Amino acid sequence: MSSTKPAGLPELPSVDWVLRTPAAADLIERFGRPASTQAIRAALQEARAALRAGGGAAPTAEDVAVRSFARLDEESRSTLAPLFNLTGTVLHTNLGRAVFADAAVEAALAVMREAVALEFDLASGKRGERDDHVRGLLRDLTGAEDATVVNNNAAAVLLCLNTLANGREAIVSRGELIEIGGAFRMPDIVTRAGAKLVEVGTTNRTHPKDYRAAVTAETGAILKVHTSNYRIQGFTAEAGTEELARLAKAAGLPLVHDLGSGVLIDLSRYGLRREPTVREVAAAGADLVTFSGDKLLGGPQAGYIVGRRDLVAAINRNPLKRALRVDKVRLAAIEATLKLYRDPDRLADRLPTLRLLARPLGDIEAQAARLLPHVAGALGDAFDVEPCACRSQIGSGALPLETIASAGLAIRPRGGGGRSVEALAARLRRLPRPVVGRIDDGRLLLDLRCLGDEAGFAASLASLAAAPGAAP
Numbered sequence: 001m002s003s004t005k006p007a008g009l010p011e012l013p014s015v016d017w018v019l020r021t022p023a024a025a026d027l028i029e030r031f032g033r034p035a036s037t038q039a040i041r042a043a044l045q046e047a048r049a050a051l052r053a054g055g056g057a058a059p060t061a062e063d064v065a066v067r068s069f070a071r072l073d074e075e076s077r078s079t080l081a082p083l084f085n086l087t088g089t090v091l092h093t094n095l096g097r098a099v100f101a102d103a104a105v106e107a108a109l110a111v112m113r114e115a116v117a118l119e120f121d122l123a124s125g126k127r128g129e130r131d132d133h134v135r136g137l138l139r140d141l142t143g144a145e146d147a148t149v150v151n152n153n154a155a156a157v158l159l160c161l162n163t164l165a166n167g168r169e170a171i172v173s174r175g176e177l178i179e180i181g182g183a184f185r186m187p188d189i190v191t192r193a194g195a196k197l198v199e200v201g202t203t204n205r206t207h208p209k210d211y212r213a214a215v216t217a218e219t220g221a222i223l224k225v226h227t228s229n230y231r232i233q234g235f236t237a238e239a240g241t242e243e244l245a246r247l248a249k250a251a252g253l254p255l256v257h258d259l260g261s262g263v264l265i266d267l268s269r270y271g272l273r274r275e276p277t278v279r280e281v282a283a284a285g286a287d288l289v290t291f292s293g294d295k296l297l298g299g300p301q302a303g304y305i306v307g308r309r310d311l312v313a314a315i316n317r318n319p320l321k322r323a324l325r326v327d328k329v330r331l332a333a334i335e336a337t338l339k340l341y342r343d344p345d346r347l348a349d350r351l352p353t354l355r356l357l358a359r360p361l362g363d364i365e366a367q368a369a370r371l372l373p374h375v376a377g378a379l380g381d382a383f384d385v386e387p388c389a390c391r392s393q394i395g396s397g398a399l400p401l402e403t404i405a406s407a408g409l410a411i412r413p414r415g416g417g418g419r420s421v422e423a424l425a426a427r428l429r430r431l432p433r434p435v436v437g438r439i440d441d442g443r444l445l446l447d448l449r450c451l452g453d454e455a456g457f458a459a460s461l462a463s464l465a466a467a468p469g470a471a472p
Helices: 015-019 022-031 033-052 061-076 102-113 132-142 153-165 186-192 208-214 241-251 278-283 309-317 320-324 328-340 344-350 352-357 361-382 418-429 454-466
Strands: 146-150 169-173 196-200 219-225 255-258 288-292 303-307 383-395 398-413 438-440 443-447
Touching (some): 015 022, 015 061, 022 033, 033 061, 102 328, 132 278, 132 303, 132 328, 146 309, 146 320, 153 186, 153 255, 153 303, 153 309, 169 186, 186 196, 196 208, 208 241, 219 241, 241 255, 278 288, 278 303, 288 309, 303 309, 309 320, 344 352, 361 383, 361 398, 361 454, 383 443, 398 418, 418 438, 418 443
Parallel strands (some): 169 196, 169 219, 219 255, 255 288
Antiparallel strands (some): 146 303, 383 398, 438 443
């Protein structure tokens, strides 16, 4: 093996020399000396490896400092950076579900900057309860006697069952044993709550008599689950809330109704299929109703529990409640979101989820026409771009069979080639503000229903066109 040192290695600057350059001064000012020194060492190591492989001339000390700055700048970018959701799924679980209303954002920022009376009663000067900030709003909006809030709806169901049926039985219809995102299954939640699952009925048909026959001295609760993320159609039967409420009351048992993606208003006024509201389910006799905050309700991730005062009080005494509670930032955003529901006539203007779901098709089609030349210009001659009709979906398990007429842009590689479509989708995801569409039938489809910042989208496309190798 030759012991001759590769050309260029003697010219590599030392770490100390790089740290003395003007560029390094900016590096240290931005990222601090320890991180800067580590990045410079890494850049020199890469340069050394390239030289040993015969890769050109040695970089100058200034070059190394610039490369180190670029490395640290890339690493400092948040992995939760904003992106353009052009998938056609309004409440996309993997993209953060509901976009917050401006009022919720402002409320969250306010409590992040200052001390607040989170658990402090300003009137008495004594300790307060954090749930008090939203309890009254939830009672008014649902008609329930009392309410509490935890970090998501799975936690709400877990807490209810752990409080009411720990070490006892929970009766559930086989047709309602849902699986939600991330492979979380209702039977697992019941078991983790400390309850014994008792399945009744069949997948497609469950009758009140099935519940009645399953009630024993060991029963702790009856659980009804709204199958908001799928539908069983055809020869079906299920016990309604009112029937189960009468049965539960006769047996001296609490009825817990998990609404999943709960709604506080009638969605049919926005052209969507009607879903049972929380108020309706509570009025039908459910002792406790649980539902999500970041789906159709359009707010931060949260799980709401509303219902009988004595049962909510028992839930709040459960030690698990502290482990599942929400912090001041989310609580402030929740309060601001719920307050928007007190003015239903202007709700769609102020709540992004409803605004996007109710967005007129004509507006989206006009936007597609405006953006077509921008997209075509950014992609060059390698792709054909055409306006197209498409269907948006609500997402996050809500209204699974419901789609909404929408419009967008369909991008196909000239001469075919699915690999080019995949490569283009990857390049769009690497933009300073990533663009996420969906691949459908050999084309990249950009559904524009959720595109609000049209100018920002055009600017991102311009950076794609300006990048080296713009045509994938």
